[in-house]
Amino acid sequence: MADLKQAEITYPSPPPAQIAKPVFLPGEKPSEPDKFSLWGSHDPALFRDPVSGLYYTYCTGATARRSADLITWENIGKVVEKPPQESLDWVGDEGIWAPDIIKVGDEYRLYCSNSTWGVRQSNIFLAVADGPEGPFIPRGVVLKTSHDSTVNAIDANLIADETTGEHYMAYGSFWGGMHILKLNPETGLAAEEGIGTCIARRPQWADGAIEGPYIRFNPDTGFYYLFVSYGSLKSDYNIRVGRSTSLTGPYYDPNGRDLTDPEDDRNEIGFMIACGYRFGDGQGYMGPGHNSVLRDADNEWYLACHIREHDFRTPQISTMHIYKMFWTPDGWPVLNPERYAGEKTQPIAKDSLSGDYERIKLAPSVPQGVLNSVPMTLAADGKFECCSIIGQWEAIDETRIVIRYGNVIETLQLTPAWDWQRGEPTLAMTGKDQFGVAVWAKKLNS
Known part of the structure; x- marks a missing residue:
């Protein structure tokens, strides 16, 4: 798989280091929070x-x-x-x-x-x-x-x-x-x-x-x-x-x-x-x-x-x-499934899209628990694979793709992003299917 960082995409710069989460100890007065802490x-x-x-x-x-x-x-x-x-x-x-x-x-x-x-x-x-x-x-x-x-x-x-x-x-x-x-x-x-x-x-x-x-x-x-x-x-x-x-x-x-x-x-x-x-x-x-x-x-x-x-x-x-x-x-x-880091919407070349992703489909449930990602692959020949689901994907313009499987059609926006978990740039996708269920995905670097 091609190295995502070498693709001709302008990614956001590394954001400032995050302030550590405060620790509260029983019986102790909390320290004054850092003025740049969220x-x-x-x-x-x-x-x-x-x-x-x-x-x-x-x-x-x-x-x-x-x-x-x-x-x-x-x-x-x-x-x-x-x-x-x-x-x-x-x-x-x-x-x-x-x-x-x-x-x-x-x-x-x-x-x-x-x-x-x-x-x-x-x-x-x-x-x-x-x-x-x-x-x-x-x-x-x-x-x-x-x-x-x-x-x-x-x-x-x-x-x-x-x-x-x-x-x-x-x-x-x-x-x-x-x-x-x-x-x-x-x-x-x-x-x-x-x-x-x-x-x-x-x-x-x-x-x-x-x-x-x-x-x-x-x-x-x-x-x-x-x-x-x-x-x-x-x-x-x-x-x-x-x-x-x-x-x-x-x-x-x-x-x-x-x-x-x-x-x-x-x-x-x-x-x-x-x-x-x-x-x-x-x-x-x-x-x-x-x-x-x-x-x-x-x-x-x-x-x-x-x-x-x-x-x-x-x-x-x-x-x-x-x-x-x-x-x-x-x-x-x-x-965008990743927090804002200064990314700009821009054309994304089709040859930058194929590869492995982590994907979350935001399906409502009772109760509404924490949703975990599953593996997703977009092959260069247009094949889409997610767990046991197989379908097709295609770029419909320079900023969107469509994924089809079964009777489902998902239209997804492409955007550069900063992967806050891995500390590196990535390519993210966000959108929804025709039934009104949102979809998130982010690409894994090689």
Whole structure:
């Protein structure tokens, strides 16, 4: 097999060495974290400041990080001191969860959740600043829920309607599902009473386990895309997507199923674009979720989420992964299976494609466990082989291939990548089949 490194492909440069995961010992005070560490990132909201061009993430704890390249991040500390008094009186705790940010005119608006674990006595409050690094000063409470409510007021996401310019807030966690509420664009506070419109939910057998809604509009497809997290953040978290021509829904998956449909005995509603995974004998990861999505100034797309190293035996600290996001020919988002390292989309010669790969098909299951890769071979003569499955593959243009076996047709995007497990460049593939099941693969060097 030809050495992949010799192919005429521009691969990303080796990223900076990763900061070691902190070790927490019983009875000992944790050491001060490295300011460039991503460990402890949770519920990251990814934002590009249109003024400076710098990137920011805002995480649970009201902590912010700054980056010039989406690869190296510097912790700039807490940007909201504490919730407003009305929020504190309602919740009885100062915890700030899952911020999301939007810039309106010259004002930066940070929407924060104030709650405690496992209850609906929660609220979302707005804090404002004249810059992305704050300090953000609380303006007021946007929405409250109580133990008697059918929904939970946490996990805010802000978006404006592309046609009307009206502002909306998507929100929700477990219980009654994800809702969307109209806001007053002048104040940033609620423009209507009530809980808004339901846009996604889960069945009772799944404990209603859905949260972290995030909506973005793609002008190239004409759809709004709703990203949500299914499952438990401590184990089987996974990211699903639906789309709609209307901001307020309904949102459908690739098979035309409404994300509000509670009849989902097989855990199949929603296009799953990420879940727990392990390539080969490398480090496994579990619980990717509570994502955010960025469309950059150059029309490149990225997804940020928190994730944990795979270990069901003991709790694991979360970290942040950022993935480059692509769009399938029929208008669905898919992720580079490897974390972003600066790779650029480019033509890939057909003679660079044949060889051995590790492959994961992201098939929904009950429960949604960690998926392990299996061997895949693309032969130079067009033969595809994966375990006992044999089919054909062909390049359909300079950036995509099609794999056919049985009645399955998979269309995959080609991209250079950095193999973080092996510490070397690789060629990756991502896409989906005609049934709405995502596929990841990465090439093995000789």
